[in-house]
Amino acid sequence: MTVAEERGYAKGRAKRVEIIDRATALFGEGGYRGTSLREIAARCGISHSGLLHHFxxxxALLTAVLEHRDEQDVERFFPPAVRGVDQLRRVVALAAHNESRRGIVDLYAVLSAEATVADHPAHDYFVRRYRSTLAAMTDAYEQARAQGALRDGVEPTIAARKLIAVMDGLQLQWLLDGGATPMTEVVRQHLQEQLTVPL
Structure with missing residues (x-):
């Protein structure tokens, strides 16, 4: 690859990231169905055809937005070596991080609700995401039990489902009350009640 090609590639990647960031904000504001590609293109300062060159x-753009968020979160909070109690600690850290990014939380809440309809473009994504999140959290609880850190009577699969429900429910409350809900502290307390070791 020539220097010019490398520059072009880097410029193209930077524009893709910008489009994803702008689309994330707009999808969060107006939902998937209420946001047009022309609107996103205008926000990015490019033509509609310029946007279609990238997505x-x-x-395709919605999928890129959702996957980008997940990749960032997994890389930052849940690398493969983090398991068991450490993985549950990272859930608390993720809740704290979410309190600093209302746009992403908005997007997730809006799209996850819209995507319960089977013909929504993100339906399959959210079905897969909930399955993988449930599997990951169940594994975290199972590892915590193997570490001797899980209280008697806490069943990993049920605990994982409850944790996901707590996280999603808290995000909705936090959005509706203007950020007054203490998401991080409620998640921390919820998890601490299930563990025999401090978080």
């Missing part, structure tokens, strides 16, 4: 369909 040929609105669904």
């Amino acid at each position: 040929p369909t609105k669904q």
Whole structure:
């Protein structure tokens, strides 16, 4: 690859990231169905055809937005070596991080609700995401039990489902009350009640 090609590639990647960031904000504000590609293109300062060069369909852009968020969160909070109690500690850290990014929390809340309809473009994504999140959290609880850190009577799969429900429910409350809900502290207390070791 020539220097010019490398520059072009880097410029193209930077523009893709910018489009994803702008689309994240707009999807969070107006939902998937209420946001047009033309609106996103205008916010990015490019033409509609310029946007289609990077993302040929609105669904492709939505998928990129959702995957980008997940990749960032996994890389930052849940690398493969983090398991058991440490993984549950990282859930608390993720809740704290979410308190600093209302746009992403908005997007997730809006799209996850919209995507309960089977024909929504993000339906399959959210079905897969909940399955993988449930599996990951169940594994975390199972590892915590193997570490001797899980209280008697806490069943990993049920605990994982409860944790996901707590996280999603808290995010909705936090959005509705203007950030007054102490998400991080409630998640921390919820988890601490299930563990025999301090978080």
